[in-house]
Amino acid sequence: MAAPAPILRMTGIGKQFPGVRALDGVDFRLMPGEVHALMGENGAGKSTLIKVLTGVYGIDAGEIELAGEKVAFSGPLAAQRAGISTVYQEVNLCANLSVAENIFIGREPRRLGRIHWKEMRRRAAALLAGLDLDIDVSAPLSAYSLAVQQMVAIARAVDVEARVLILDEPTSSLDADEVAQLFRVMRRLKEQGIAILFVSHFLDQIYEIADRMTILRNGALVGEYHISELSQVELVAKMIGREIVELERLEGKPPAPSGGPLIEAEGLGRPGAIEPFSLTIREGEVTGLAGLLGSGRTELARLLFGADHAGSGSLRIKGAPASLRTPRAAIAHGVAFCSENRRAEGLIPDLSVRENLVLAMQARRGWTRPIPRRTQDELVAKYVEALGIRPADPEIPIRNLSGGNQQKVLLARWLILEPRLLILDEPTRGIDVGAKAEIQRLVAELSDGGMAVLYVSAELEEVLRLSHKVEVLRDRRLVAELPNDEALTTDALMEAIAKGGRS
Amino acid sequence: MSALLRHRLVWPAAVLAGLLLVNVIFTDGFLSVQIRDGHLYGSLIDILRFGAPLILVALGMTLVIATGGIDLSVGSVVAISGALACLQISGLGDQGSVGGVLAAVAVALALSLALGVWNGLLVSAIGIQPIIATLILMVAGRGLAQLITDGQIITVNSAPYKLIGGGYWLTLPFGIIIVAAVLTLTAFLTRRLALGLLIEAVGGNAEASRLAGIRSRGVLIMVYTFAGLCAGIAGLMISSNVSSADGNNAGLWIELDAILAVVIGGTSLSGGRFSLAGTVLGALIIQTLTTTIYSIGVPPETTLLFKALVVTIVCLLQSQAFRAKVFRRRAAPPAGRPAAEEKKVGVPA
Amino acid sequence: MSVESTAGGRLKAPVRIPQKFVPVLVTAALFVAMFAAGGVRYEGFATGQIVLNVFIDNAFLLVVAVGMTFVILAGGIDLSVGSVVALSTMIAATLLKDGWPSPPVIGLVLLIGTLLGTGMGAIIHYFEIQPFIVTLGGMFLARGLSYTIGTESIPIEQPTFTAFAQTRIDLFADLWISPSVLIAAVVVAVAAYVLHYTRLGRNVYAVGGGEQSALLMGLPLARTKIAVYGISGFCSALGGVLMSFYMLSGYGMHAVGMELDAIAAVVIGGTLLTGGSGYLLGTVLGVLVLGLIQTVISFEGTLSPWWTRIVIGLLLFVFILLQRLITARRR
Incomplete structure (x- = not known):
């Protein structure tokens, strides 16, 4: 075998929570010098796997080997000492301290017992220069963008002699330039032989940076693949899977609604959350919102409810312009929102x-x-x-x-x-099959009664079963509106999600 | 029976009963209540009468704490309100004029109300942490009170004013009637009307409340205003009882007693569910504790030691971490370290 | 050092003027302005001795405020300081009256203060009870203990203490300070060194910046949190010793409300009450401003002493509003 021995090998990992089997016999391996994407929808077990690896949780079954030796960490600190560092989406650094301190705190260079600030700044600057980052290391961390903060976190992780670097959704709040910068840093680290475990919901990013990927679904391993051997559509299919439990069928496709437009959004958007979109929801219509996690599903829903301020665009309710600045205003207009x-x-x-x-x-x-x-x-x-x-x-x-x-x-x-419009964000997530079916039946009844429903769900089967039309989101952009006709299948929907439009 | 034991007012009630029992043992005729000159007299009545201002302040504090806040300024408001009322009454040509006294009371209460609004605005509109926001008035308010009294103790000689804190009406001390009225009003607003639900929702989960359409800003301003008003009434009572206003010492540390009463009464400092009855119980416990210490002959200077003990015990019992640690220890006593740890932290308790 | 910046360009911090110094500079400017205004308005005000007198009269407050700075920087609060000061004067006076020599008395007082603080810190950390409540309990306890020792003021006549009270350390040009000022200065210097140059000090800032982050970065959270309350307890006890030099008495009613003065000094000194940001120099300036307010009011014969509280309250308001604006802008 030409490939080097894995630096990290997890075999048969099982983890049980009260009432839930979070991980079941999952195998995972990580080679030195590779970027390895961990893929899966919500509840697939990605974060549980990371937490098990870094010692946040203990494991019920299986074993973890680091560089050929069996390990079991008591917590993130122990894992860090052994060379496994984690950088989270919400940067776990102290924004009030300087960049240099954030890199070195806890192990500051000292001379005669006192902190040697000059040396610390020099080493911090050198370290960041190694990551192509040239910033003032004496400025407080809070003075910099999230992307830079993330890279400082990475610099800290790397300087602790990391052999394995876990990046948990580092890109979810970065813009394109910042992502590019982060990727440069990742490539640099890869050259140094560090193994990087990368979690992201942006498929394009995965295909740009990752070498291999491991897919999880419902706590079980789907498989390990080279990026080149799996197309985006296949990836989405493997992530979402088919719903095995056959729910009580609702008869046929729902009939098309007859009511007039209830809500018309025109160029509504919020910087950093969702690109401007236009959307019309009719009375008695169930509008499905499909997209992967992080595609902007929730953000779109929150804008329609006034939970966040829209940065741009306008909204009309029953033809009259309306400004939903607070949830209270939205409720007064007959909009209701059930948060995920x-x-x-x-x-x-x-x-x-x-x-x-x-x-x-x-x-x-x-x-x-x-x-x-x-x-x-x-x-x-x-x-x-x-x-x-x-x-x-x-x-x-x-x-x-x-x-x-x-x-x-x-x-x-x-x-x-x-309400006139009921927004349901993942109403069936994390609940048992029986309750799921009841909620779905209820939605169908409500829309028959004339209520408009915006139904956000990661489960395509569910979206297809309930909706009159499906809005597809991808990378924070509304990319397609598909009428739910005979031609629309889960496969077609998956393709739309993966490619950004019906082909 | 077990449901009764689990009721959250059981422990405060038991503590109060225990304190009363101690008094019964040490003081002859503790429980006797007699009518003299058409007025009710007795130790129990005294506890209620002297406890009245604290109960009032604590009622206001309960609602503030239920929203997850705290009001440190009530002691200063107590002083300001008493000072302002006495200042005006002392300026009246006829101190016995009912109209003049009523006007003075109205002005004092209006100012208390305004101070409450000020706190509410700092917390809700500017978004300053409640502890810090009310600290401002706590510090400046003492100065304001002394400014009003010009650093003197203003003495008044007004029969109508004396009624508020020291008088009787329908055989009952007037203070008790005021407390009963305020308590009834509070209970009506919060439990009969829906204010209580909204307060508990804001304190229980502010974001969820916002998304449910609750105007939390208005709720916050309202509770701080109410706390200010309660403190104002308490200030009138205290100054009326001694027929004088002392800007420096009136209501000193009453905010701490009030917070303590609320906590003992089972309302969590982190907000959410509140209990008016619990607060009244808590305030009565504190007042009875003081009485008890006098009656059993313990030097009064140790009152604070007892209070420290009560604060610590109640707070430890409310702490989940403490319960978890203690119960775990009981279940399986591990060797060495934890026991030593317990000893160490036991010292300053 | 020449780092060739490749693509991406040089990322500069948006603010070049060290914004972190702004609050301290504002306080310093306020102090200078007050001093100058006083000098213009009152004869014999603008002398060095006026400033030194502020130090002499507030040496104990300064020491207490130093301890409070540690606690607040770490994101906590300590309401017990005034009571611990009173308890310390009481213990010292009682033991001295019983004929104890001064070194063991001072040692014991400092030990008790430190233990009290450490104990409160341990309860706060291990049982996860809000610092406000725990230190409130500590406040009752310390005040109660001092009343239990005695309700009357106990005079101190022990020679070492009276010597400390009466000695004048002459500086140049007729200026002088008391030994207490010297002690307070040493405390400030040591504390500033600890905060800036030791791991403990930096950990205090980190914990104040975010406990969760500090923990995940591998910093000793328990040790740091307990230590700051221990330091505050020590400083309060030392403040108590200085107060017994100053007052030459032990009394349970000493230092009533001093916790408020200490907190006010720290806030006016530009330290964020939410923790993680501030400087010891700010606290020194804060104490100076508080002291100078008193001096101005005493010079202004017609102004009554209660204006002090009102002005302090106003200053608090202005500074908290300023802090709020600064943190809001940062976001």
């Missing part, structure tokens, strides 16, 4: 199911007009029954419910407002 991030953006964990359910309605009415308790109980009883929320006791704190039931409560929070 239940924990951070949906639940009030300490409050009861009933209180969580009536929250948005109460907020709309204002605090001086309480919802009579009997009305609350009726509403809650109705939706607990209709959505099958369990346990059916509305007075227990919502944090004690399972993910699927929490999701149903949050859904009910918006349904009782009877």
Whole structure:
């Protein structure tokens, strides 16, 4: 075998969380001097694998070998000492300290017991010069862009004599020039024989920089490939896979809606989040939003709800210009948004199911007009029954419910407002199959009742089953609008996602 | 029974009952309440009467803490409000004039309200951390109070004013009636109307609340304003009770007692769920503690030691890390180090 | 060093003027302006001795504020400092009255202060309770302990202490300072050295910049966090010793509210209350500004002493607003 021995070899890795098998018999190897992409959708097990490798979690099965020796790290620090450094998307450095300090803190050069600042700055500048980066190392890190900060983090990682460098979504908030700069640094490191594990959701970037890739799906290994032997379409297919569980079929394709345009976005965009896009959603229409993670799905949805300020463009609701500067304004216009991030953006964990359910309605009415308790109980009883929320006791704190039931409560929070447009961001993620089917059936019923739905999901089957039309996002750009006709299959959709348009 | 034990007010209630029990043992006739000259008298009534200002301040503090904030300035507001009222009353031709006293009270309360709005604006509109934002008024407010009193202790001799903190109405001390009224009003606003739900939502998850359409800015301004108002009323009570205003010492450290009362009452400092009843219990515990220390003959100067003890115990019990560490230790006592660690941190408690 | 910059070009920090010094410079300018205004307005104000007197009257506050600077830089707060100062004067006075010689008294006082601080730090770190609450408990404890020792003021007549109180160290040209100022100066110098030139000092900044990041960078989080409270405890105890030199008495009511003065000095000195940014020099200037306000108000015969608090409050407001603007712009 001509290839050198792997610097890192993980075999048969298994990791179990309560109720979830996060990793199941995953093999992974990393050669010195290669850039290796780790691919997979949300929940595929990428971050679990990285955390297992760096000792954040222990493993339930399998073993990890570094340079031929069996290892088990107690934490990221131990891993770092052994030569495995990680740089995360959100830079884990101290922005208040200087660039030089960020590289050397904890192991500053000292003379006679005192920190030798001059030497530290000299060495920091030399190190960064080795990465083609010429900046003032005495300036605070916060003075520089995220890209530079990331490279400083890499410089720190490399100077700790890293043999393995893990870059976890380093490019997700960088612009094209910054990405190019980062790639130069990566190539430089590669030449030095460092093995780089690279995670990114941008396919073009993977094909530009990576040598090989490992694909995970649902915690299991799909395979290890050379970049050259797998096309983008094949890659997407392998990442998304086919849904094996056959959900109860909704009869045929949904009938085309008859209503007029409800929301028309014209050149709406937000720098760094999503490129300006135009989009029309009709009454009673289910619009699917497809794209890989990081393609701008959530960002688009948030703009339509006023959760973020739009940097450009305009919006018309029912033909009248509307400015959605706050979620409150959007709600007043009949727009509702169920966030994909239940924990951070949906639940009030300490409050009861009933209180969580009536929250948005109460907020709309204002605090001086309480919802009579009997009305609350009726509403809650109705939706607990209709959505099958369990346990059916509305007075227990919502944090004690399972993910699927929490999701149903949050859904009910918006349904009782009877919105004109309901935006659902990954409503079925992380919930069991039964709850999934119920939510899908509900969406179909709602749209039959005249409600417009914007349905964001990573699962193409689901998008296809529910939507009247599908908007395709890629690299933060709305690249295609596909009517959901007989010709649109998951394969066609995958191709659109991979290539940026129907071929 | 076990549901009762799990109720979060059980421990504060038990502590209060224990304190009262100690008093019953040490003081004869502690529980007796009599009517003299048409007024209620007795140790229990005294605890309520002397505890009234603290309960008021703590009620306001409860709502602030429920939003995840804190108000350090209430002590200064107490001093300012009392000072302003006394200053005006002392300037009246007839200090017994009800109209003049009412006007003075109204002005003092209006200023307290304005100071509360100021805190609310700093926190919500400018976005300064609550601790720091209210620190400003805490520092400057003492000076303002002394500016109002010109550094003197203003003494008034006004029967209508005396009523607020020292008088009786319908056999009850007037202060208790005020507390009952404010408590009822607060309970009405928060539990009968929907203010409480919105406050708890903002304190429980600010971002989720925003996305649910709650105007959190308005909620924040409202709770700080309410805290200011409560402190203002408490200030009137304190100065009325002694018929004088002392800009330097009135309400000194009441903010700390109030925060303590809230925490003892089971409202977490990180915000979210709050309990008005718990706060009242907490304030009564602190007041009873002081009374107890007097009645069992412990020198009053050790009051603070007891308080330190109570703060530490309550906070440790509320700390998840502490419970986790203690319970783990109990489950499987590991050798050596943790025990030594515990000893070390036990010292300053 | 000639680094050929290849493609990508030279990336310069957008701000060349060291923005990190701006808050300290503002405080310095404020001090100079106050001093100049005082000199114009009052006769006999613009002398070196006025500045030295500020130091003499505030040596203990300076030492306490140095400890507070460590805590605040690390992102915490310490409400117990005033009480620890009082407790220290009380212990010192009591032991001296019992006939203890001064060196072991001072040693014991410093030890107790340090232990108290370390203990609070340990509770804060290991049990994850907010520093505000823990140090509030410490404040009650220390104040309560001093009342328990005695409720009356205890005079100190021990020769070493009185010598420290009365000695004048003459500088040039009729200027003089007290030994306490010398001690405070040493404390400031040592603290500045520690903050700038030792790993502990840099770790304090790093922890204040972000605990999670500091931990991931492999810095000793527990040690650093506990150390800053220990340092603050030590400084408070030393401040207590200096105060007993100054007052020649131990009293449980000494230094009431000093925690506020110390926090105010640190904030006015340009240190961010959120941690991670600030300089010890700023704290020195902050103490000077506070002291000078008092001096100005005493020179201005008609102004009452309570204006001090109001002005300090106003300054706090202005500086916090300034900080807010600076951090907002950075984002």
